[in-house]
Structure formats: structure tokens, C-alpha cells
Amino acid sequence: MHQRRANGVSRAVRVLLPFACACAALLPGASSAAAVASLPPTVPVGADPYGLAITPDGAFAYVANFGGDTVSVIDTTTNTVATTVPTGRGPGGVAITPDGKKAYVTNLLGNVLSVIDTTTNTVATTVPTGRGPEGVAITPDGAFAYVTNFADGTVSVINTTTNTVTTTVPVGADPDAVAITPDGKKAYVTNSDTVSVINTTKDKVTATVHVAAAPDAVAITPDGKKAYVTSKGDDTVSVLDTATGKVTAALPAGVDPRGVAISPDGKHAYITSYLGDTVSVLDTATGKVTAALPAGAGPRGVAISPDGKHAYVTNSDASSVSVIATEVS
Secondary structure, three states: OOOOOOOOOOHHHHHHHHHHHHHHHHOOOOOOOOEOOOOOOEEEOOOOEEEEEEOOOOOEEEEEEOOOOEEEEEEOOOOEEEEEEEOOOOEEEEEEOOOOOEEEEEEOOOOEEEEEEOOOOEEEEEEEOOOOEEEEEEOOOOOEEEEEEOOOOEEEEEEOOOOEEEEEEEOOOOOOOEEEOOOOOEEEEEOOOEEEEEEOOOOEEEEEEEOOOOEEEEEEOOOOOEEEEEEOOOOEEEEEEOOOOEEEEEEEOOOOEEEEEEOOOOOEEEEEEOOOOEEEEEEOOOOEEEEEEEOOOOEEEEEEOOOOOEEEEEEOOOOEEEEEEOOOO
16 A cells, blocks of 8 residues: 655665665675666656556656645656646556556545546546555556555456446455556456456456565566566565466565566566665566666656656655666666
């Protein structure tokens, strides 16, 4: 669920953590040998930005501002906010239809889904969901939206033509994020300590996978073979084999990992480190972190541009979005 930085972490610790991680990465013989770049450009947005999504043509990024009850629409050519769209209370997750015509935004505190017409950038309709809607994902054919209801332990399945709930799927406790395989056949949902795998044809849970402590976000590789699940409880990312349903690895992934996104070529996973104020770049072939890229304060959500050249990262504690070049020398 939406959660601010722990009260016990002081400003001094927040400031020093990225430098400590950087120094450790650069020590002779350090196993990660992670490269650290200079601070990237940032785009001011609304209060407490959380989730975000980029349009299929790469022209705009839609950013949910949890504390501002708005969505900031960033023009990715100029990296400025083109407009701001009022939504429901506590917007958190964002997903855009494959044709780019609609953005679906969960409102965690309002128990509704806002449907934004991306041509007019106005809310065309709202869809009642379960309690505490948080994550949202759209099927590859654009026909359905899957929404996690944190307080109900369910997933609402929404027909995107009629914008009505067609069924509700019970999952584990406190469902948070959701991702759908490229073939549209499975939806992966992170719960308080497990991942539920939903068969999207039957809309039933067909498997439950135990992962590392406190799973948060989930992303699936473009070939559909692996799912990456961040676990903020033990600073790892679990790698799931989607064919066998088994966890094949639990890899170090920065301090308090939250968001995760996969590059279009599938070669890298980008993982936000909420308490480290960095983005870890994980080589999906070797399972090694190859770079720790500085972000703003409290990085949470991450999305990769369709051309793979930039990572857009929401900084919850800075009310900004970092625009990070993905090519690291």
C-alpha cells in the first residue's frame, strides 16, 4: 500500500545513503562494480508522485500525484508538464491502453478508477472498484483492465469498452501491483508475502508463489519468460520463471526496492531504491547490478520510454520526476 518513508530514517541518513552506496560500489574488488552517474534532469510535478506510464508513441508520460489528487501529463520532447488532470482521491497506479487513447488511474482513497481521455486530457468516466484500488494493468489487446484492491484482497476485472467490472478475483492479502504477460494469458499480482498468478481466460488464480519478504512491484520481460518482483522487506528482487512458476533467483536490488521496469530489449531491469535515492540497473542475463543511477528523494515508480533511451522515475519525497538516460558509460 502507499507508504511514506519510515519515520525512523533521518534526513541525514537519506542524504548519505546514496553516497555510501556509490562509494561501496567503487571500492576495489567490489562485486557489483556499479557505475554511478551525475544527477539527472528533473520535472516538477504534483505532490507525492507515485505511479506513472508512458504512451505507446513515447510522446507523453502520465504521472499519478497521490498527495495532489491529480495526474501530471509530461511532454517527453520538452520534459515539461503540458497539463494537469484532476482525478479522484489518492491516485496511485497508471496504465495506458495499447492504442494510447485512454489512461486508467487508480484512486486508492476514493475506491474508483479514473478513465482519462488522452486526446482531451479530461476524465471521461469513473469506474467503482473494490476498496483501496492501487495497481492497474491493461491486457495487450486493450480489452480489459486488471485492478488490485488492497483493502479487499481482490482484483477487479474491467471491460474497457463498457468501463464496467465484469468479475472480481480473490487473491492474497493486501494486493499491490499487477502485470500481464505479453501474450495476455496470465496476470501476476503481488500480495503481502506471495504472488498470485491469474489465468486471464478463466479469471481464476491458478498458482500462488512465495517470494522474498514484502513484495511490492512486478514487471515481466518482453519475451514473457520471467517476472521480476521487488521485495522491500529484504532488499532483493525475485526472478520468477513464468513457465514453471518457480523462483529461480533472489538478487540484491538496492536499499528498499520499490518500482521495477524492464527495457524493451529485455536486457535490463530498472529498480527504484526508495531509501537509497537511486535506480539500480540489473543485467538480466548475469543477475548483476551494473549501475546505480542517482534519482531524487524517495524514488518509487519507474517507466521506460518505448525507444529504451530514458527511464522516467517518480520521486515521492521531492514531488518530481527524474529523466534518466539509460545508456551508462
